[in-house]
Amino acid sequence: MRAFFTSMGLWWATPLVGVTGALIASYLNWPLPWIIGSMLAVILVRCLGWRVGEIPNGRLTGQWMIATSIGLHFTPAVLEQILGHFAMMLFAAFLTLLLALLGIEFMRRRGMDLTTAFFAFMPANFAEMIQSGIRHKANVSQIAAAHSVRLVLIVLCVPPAMFFTSKISPSVAHARLPSDWYWLLPLLLGGALTAIIWKRYKLPNPWMFGPMALCALFTASFNLQTALPVELSHYGQLMIGCALGGYFDRQFFKASPTFLIKVSVFTLSMIVCTLLLALGIGYLLGFPLMTLALGMMPGSSTEMYLTAEALNLGVGIVTAMQIMRLIVVMLCAEPVHKIWLKRLRR
Structure with a gap:
């Protein structure tokens, strides 16, 4: 009990700071105020x-909620769309990977260690890239x-840009489906259990992919409208x-300002190049630009999903593209890194 109160002394104010930032961002009509406002408030203090x-397990429970929400979008109609655009989505995932590799080569030529640059700039999950970096003795x-x-x-950049481009006010609320607790309660509890099993078998990002997979399965099977x-x-x-x-x-900002500037320039360049690629693919295939751009963006599926939902875009397509990119990167990253190192040693 004493240990609990000792740890609580470190984080009790965090949710209060976050809520304050979220309310201020809501008042200022900022996009995604509950994630952007809380993040900026915590960084500031x-x-x-x-x-x-x-907050102990805060991120995990947050992922659990958002993953459940994402999974509820995978109706049979959405799955049909995903299957119909599977080839395009796979092509877009490989394009994003190629773009990242070009950026990594640029950073390597500027004097950065290849292994560190490779796992630092791969558009994949934070935890998996750190574990790969540890295995390969990177920084x-x-x-x-x-x-x-x-x-x-x-x-900070993508949601506001999307709202500005679409000329939609962040305060405009789209119609939401009703919340059917007959389904929601077992799906939430089952999602938590799935995440625990997912983690036990060391599968990636268990509190995001576990609940999402379970909810998507039931939503598609029973055509849930909740x-x-x-x-x-x-x-x-x-x-x-x-x-x-x-x-x-x-x-953090004092530790290596030059490196942080390089990372910022790299990330902003990736955002711009991703938008240009999405524009080209959208023009050739007649596919909605903003849906493509959010699906290809090298960020987190959580934030891209929330942006797509707020803009009333193809949430299922955006999420599926984000998942496909992560799968492609996770499958290709270490083999590509191994081949690249061998070529450099020659």
């Missing part, structure tokens, strides 16, 4: 010297810093925003 801590602190900056920059209550969606966004903000403090 930590940089000012108040080192509010990470893990730089890998962690690069992925933290990448996620935060994409969250949605997560907006309050639980806000909770999920709040927890993820607070977790992202917790990666940063004054020392």
Whole structure:
């Protein structure tokens, strides 16, 4: 009990800071206020010297809520769309991977160690790239810093740009399906159990992919027409925003400003190049540009899903493209790295 109260002293203020930031962002009519506002508020107070801590299991429960919400979009009609565009989605995933490899080569030619640059700039899950970096004896602190900056920059840049381009006010609420607790309660509990099993078998990102897979299976099988209550969606966004903000403090920015500038330039270049690729593919295939851009964006599927949902875009397509990119990167990353190292040694 004493240990609980001791740890609580480190994080009790974090949700309060996050909620305050979210409410201010809502008042300012900022896109995705519950994730962006909370993230910026936590970063600000930590940089000012108040080192509010990470909420225990906060990010995991946030992912659990958002993953449930994502899975509820995979109706039979959406699955039919995904299957119809499978080849295009796979092509887009490989294009994103190729774009990242070109960027990594550029960073290598600027004097950065190949292994560190490779796992720092791969558009994949944060945790898996850090574990790969550890196995290959890379600079893990730089890998962690690069992925933290990448996620935060994409969250800060992409949703506002999308809202501005579409000329939709963030305060405009789209019609939501009713929340049917007859299905939601067992799906939430089953999602948590699936995540625990997923983690036991060391599968990637268990609290995101586990609940999402379960909800998608039941939604597609029974054509469910229900949605997560907006309050639980806000909770999920709040927890993820607070977790992202917790990666940063004054020392983080002082540690290696030159490296952080390189990461920022790389990430912004990736965003612009991804938009240009999406524009080209959309023009050739007659596919909606913003749906393609969000699907190809090298960020987190969570934030891209939330942006697509807020803009009333093809949420299922965006999520499926994000998942496909992660699968392609995870399958190709280490083999490509091995081949690349062999060629350099020759």
